[in-house]
Each structure stands twice: as structure tokens, then as C-alpha cells.
Amino acid sequence: xxxxxxxxxxxxxxxxxxxxxxxxxxxxxxxxxxxxxxxxxxxxxxxxxxxxxxxxxxxxxxxxxxxxxxxxxxxxxxxxxxxxxxxxxxxxxxxxxxxxxxxxxxxxxxxxxxxxxxxxxxxxxxxxxxxxxxxxxxxxxxxxxxx
Amino acid sequence: xxxxxxxxxxxxxxxxxxxxxxxxxxxxxxxxxxxxxxxxxxxxxxxxxxxxxxxxxxxxxxxxxxxxxxxxxxxxxxxxxxxxxxxxxxxxxxxxxxxxxxxxxxxxxxxxxxxxxxxxxxxxxxxxxxxxxxxxxxxxxxxxxxx
DNA sequence: AGTGAAAGTCATACTCT
DNA sequence: AGAGTATGACTTTCACT
Numbered sequence: 001x002x003x004x005x006x007x008x009x010x011x012x013x014x015x016x017x018x019x020x021x022x023x024x025x026x027x028x029x030x031x032x033x034x035x036x037x038x039x040x041x042x043x044x045x046x047x048x049x050x051x052x053x054x055x056x057x058x059x060x061x062x063x064x065x066x067x068x069x070x071x072x073x074x075x076x077x078x079x080x081x082x083x084x085x086x087x088x089x090x091x092x093x094x095x096x097x098x099x100x101x102x103x104x105x106x107x108x109x110x111x112x113x114x115x116x117x118x119x120x121x122x123x124x125x126x127x128x129x130x131x132x133x134x135x136x137x138x139x140x141x142x143x144x145x146x147x
Numbered sequence: 148x149x150x151x152x153x154x155x156x157x158x159x160x161x162x163x164x165x166x167x168x169x170x171x172x173x174x175x176x177x178x179x180x181x182x183x184x185x186x187x188x189x190x191x192x193x194x195x196x197x198x199x200x201x202x203x204x205x206x207x208x209x210x211x212x213x214x215x216x217x218x219x220x221x222x223x224x225x226x227x228x229x230x231x232x233x234x235x236x237x238x239x240x241x242x243x244x245x246x247x248x249x250x251x252x253x254x255x256x257x258x259x260x261x262x263x264x265x266x267x268x269x270x271x272x273x274x275x276x277x278x279x280x281x282x283x284x285x286x287x288x289x290x291x292x293x294x
Numbered sequence: 295a296g297t298g299a300a301a302g303t304c305a306t307a308c309t310c311t
Numbered sequence: 312a313g314a315g316t317a318t319g320a321c322t323t324t325c326a327c328t
Contacts, residue, residue, distance in 0.1 A: 048200040049200050
């Protein structure tokens with residue numbers, strides 16, 4: 001992981017469909033050398049993949065919320081993430097230090113769907129929940145790609 | 148935005164570097180028709196772009212935290228996002244309903260960097276902060292791409 | 295690790311339907 | 312809106328350094 005690798009990663013974070021030809025010109029390396037480095041970055045897991053970034057509202061997911069979750073029985077074995085994995089509305093699941101055990105980020109279309117989701121979270125994971133609704137998103141998913 | 152568009156979006160969320168040729172085969176459309184649809188999805192803002200997904204730890208960002216933020220002077224004009232935009236450690240900034248005004252997601256390398264960042268957040272935005280440290284990430288960034 | 299070249303594949307623009 | 316086609320560009324592999 002040298003400066004060239006960091007440069008490649010930064011470029012691909014900014015434009016995931018950039019061609020290896022352009023990438024080579026950008027960083028001053030031959031197409032095949034860039035190709036080889038990208039492959040190794042993928043093999044090492046530095047680059048986890050490439051994805052399209054979608055406007056959630058365009059998919060009818062206008063409501064984002066954070067849900068903090070705490071097991072009702074603190075003595076029970078903690079398999080909360082496994083119990084929530086099938087709920088596709090749950091985009092992120094973080095295990096956290098603090099009063100609550102997990103923070104979830106969820107996206108739904110309507111308040112009614114949020115209500116239904118909260119019920120499913122509580123029964124699936126046997127947890128109590130505390131919900132914080134997102135009003136707007138000044139910025140999101142900014143990726144630091146280099147130092 | 149019909150089922151074909153949703154199918155295209157789902158495929159590109161799963162693999163942002165998929166060729167239009169493969170995409171066409173996958174959804175049963177010619178390469179040029181797929182190309183045309185993807186262009187329109189980009190123009191309409193449904194597809195915001197394409198990016199590489201990077202392992203934060205590979206970039207030396209092993210510590211993730213949520214920081215809830217509340218203005219010290221509730222009467223002051225609220226330009227918190229603008230004041231935080233230059234802090235590259237702040238990956239997400241959500242305006243939320245609740246006791247606090249904003250939730251930030253930040254990534255840093257060490258506890259010392261988190262401490263320094265908190266100081267910069269408080270002085271830059273004139274806010275008090277409440278920090279929740281992420282211990283592990285069972286899953287993250289799962290994208291619902293279709294219904 | 296990087297270069298350069300050769301082969302196959304793909305993107306892109308155009309025309310026609 | 313989609314299909315088919317042609318051309319230039321790109322990816323990918325390989326031999327060489």
C-alpha cells in the first residue's frame with residue numbers, strides 16, 4: 001500500500017467506472033501496471049468492490065432513521081445482527097459502546113412502514129428501540145481516499 | 148422508472164463495473180437499449196455515480212464513531228453542516244428530529260485523533276457533542292435496489 | 295513491478311424500425 | 312424505445328525487462 005495505490009484508490013472512489021487506460025494516464029503508469037495493481041488491491045480486500053450510488057428517494061425510500069437497540073433480556077446470548085439481517089430496510093448495523101448495544105440505519109418509504117419495521121425489529125431481535133428520524137442529509141458517504 | 152430500470156439499478160448496485168453487454172444479456176435487452184436507459188437514469192439523478200468501495204481499515208481508519216451534536220446557543224443561526232464540511236473525517240451529516248440537532252458519522256485512525264476531531268467539531272460549529280464509539284460493524288451499506 | 299504488443303471484447307454513435 | 316451494425320477504444324493476457 002504505497003502512494004500509487006492510494007492514488008488509484010482515490011481515483012476509483014471518485015469514479016468507479018474509470019477505465020484502466022485513463023487511470024494509467026492519470027497516475028503515470030502503463031495500463032497493464034494499473035490493472036495489475038487494481039487486481040492486487042481487490043485480492044487484498046482494500047477494494048471491496050464497485051457499486052452504483054443510487055438516490056434513495058428515486059427508489060421510494062424517502063424516510064431515513066437511526067434506531068438504537070437494546071436487548072430486553074441483557075443475559076440472553078447476543079445474536080441481534082443475525083436476527084436483523086433479513087430485514088432489508090436495515091442498511092447498516094453497528095455494535096456500539098454505550099447505553100444501547102446497536103445502532104441501525106434504516107430506510108423506508110413512509111412513517112407507516114417505519115412503524116411496521118420497528119415492530120418487526122422488536123419481535124425479531126427481542127429488543128427495545130429508540131428511534132431518531134432524519135429530517136435532511138446535508139452530506140453523506142464522503143469518502144476519504146488519501147491522506 | 149419501470150421494472151427494467153429497477154433491474155438495471157439493482158445490477159449496477161451489485162456490480163458497478165458490469166459491462167453494458169453483460170447487463171443487456173442479464174435483463175434481456177440490447178446493449179444499446181441498456182446504454183440509453185443507464186444514461187437517462189444518470190440524467191434523472193437516479194444513478195448518482197459509480198464508486199469503489201474501500202475497506203476503511205486499509206486506509207488506516209480503524210475507528211468509527213457517531214457524534215450527536217447540539218448548538219451551544221440554540222438561538223444562533225444554524226449553519227452547522229457548512230462549518231463541518233471541511234472536516235474530512237466527517238463522512239455523513241444528518242439533520243435529525245430529537246434532543247440533538249445533527250448526527251455525524253466519523254472515521255479516524257486512533258482515539259487520539261477522535262479526541263482532536265471532537266475539539267475541532269466543537270470549536271468550528273459551536274456545539275456540544277455526545278459520542279458513541281463503534282465496536283464492530285456486523286453489516287454496512289446494504290443497498291435495497293428493488294422491491 | 296513495470297512495459298509493450300496482440301487478441302478479443304466492449305462502448306458509443308448511427309440508422310432503421 | 313429498442314435493435315442492429317460499424318468503428319475506435321478498452322481490457323486482458325503474455326513475453327520481456
